[in-house]
Amino acid sequence: xxxxxxxxxxxxxxxxxxxxxxxxxxxxxxxxxxxxxxxxxxxxxxxxxxxxxxxxxxxxxxxxxxxxxxxxxxxxxxxxxxxxxxxxxxxxxxxxxxxxxxxxxxxxxxxxxxxxxxxxxxxxxxxxxxxxxxxxxxxxxxxxxxxxxxxxxxxxxxxxxxxxxxxxxx
Amino acid sequence: xxxxxxxxxxxxxxxxxxxxxxxxxxxxxxxxxxxxxxxxxxxxxxxxxxxxxxxxxxxxxxxxxxxxxxxxxxxxxxxxxxxxxxxxxxxxxxxxxxxxxxxxxxxxxxxxxxxxxxxxxxxxxx
Numbered sequence: 215x216x217x218x219x220x221x222x223x224x225x226x227x228x229x230x231x232x233x234x235x236x237x238x239x240x241x242x243x244x245x246x247x248x249x250x251x252x253x254x255x256x257x258x259x260x261x262x263x264x265x266x267x268x269x270x271x272x273x274x275x276x277x278x279x280x281x282x283x284x285x286x287x288x289x290x291x292x293x294x295x296x297x298x299x300x301x302x303x304x305x306x307x308x309x310x311x312x313x314x315x316x317x318x319x320x321x322x323x324x325x326x327x328x329x330x331x332x333x334x335x336x337x338x339x340x341x342x343x344x345x346x347x348x349x350x351x352x353x354x355x356x357x358x359x360x361x362x363x364x365x366x367x368x369x370x371x372x373x374x375x376x377x378x379x380x381x382x383x384x
Numbered sequence: 385x386x387x388x389x390x391x392x393x394x395x396x397x398x399x400x401x402x403x404x405x406x407x408x409x410x411x412x413x414x415x416x417x418x419x420x421x422x423x424x425x426x427x428x429x430x431x432x433x434x435x436x437x438x439x440x441x442x443x444x445x446x447x448x449x450x451x452x453x454x455x456x457x458x459x460x461x462x463x464x465x466x467x468x469x470x471x472x473x474x475x476x477x478x479x480x481x482x483x484x485x486x487x488x489x490x491x492x493x494x495x496x497x498x499x500x501x502x503x504x505x506x507x508x509x510x
Contacts, residue, residue, distance in 0.1 A: 290447035319500040323429050326455050327422045334418040
């Protein structure tokens, strides 16, 4: 049992980077949601905020890495101009061409909005730091950016997984 | 047997001097830059769909094709507009609600323009 180079990179893109982002989202969301004066003590604010800034920063970095690896490493194999490439296989069959024209075309573009949103969420959290708790509108904005980044990453991730199930990059 | 006494946890006093006021301009800058980056991506996606020659001009990498140019320019728009707006707004307080609404509008356009059933409407008829 072994992975080809292409399978390895598809795994890095979809499972390692994308998967960690999706799983870590719940922790970040809980961090934003619970950062309220009535829920935390003075000492708790500093600890929570440090964790939140580190977590959102790591997630923003992961999102950038995911789209960069997806676009510049995995996608060229998907779109190779050969009859065996996943793109060619999907387009060769009218029953599967929507997996390219709808799913892949949407995924490859919309995914790039996620890292910008995640970066903005991180910047808002990092800029206010422990003062974020005193700025409910900023906290809500950061949380919305974070949720939106997750939503877009989830769309791209699910479409990617379904396309890979149809025609894996091998 | 009584419970051991514990000091009660006191909720944080967020009015204390330990917290300081900061201008919200830097936050406005990154929000607007996110909207601008998304919109530029959407415009490039629609334009590339409508014009094959434009799509070819975005193919900076033969392996990646037009997606390389679309995403590079979207990221450039994000970073440059962020830097420019940050320089303009970093010491200013702005109406964050208004900035947020503008950002949401730009993001909505970005999402619409990158939605394949929408941008494929602009493909030339075969």
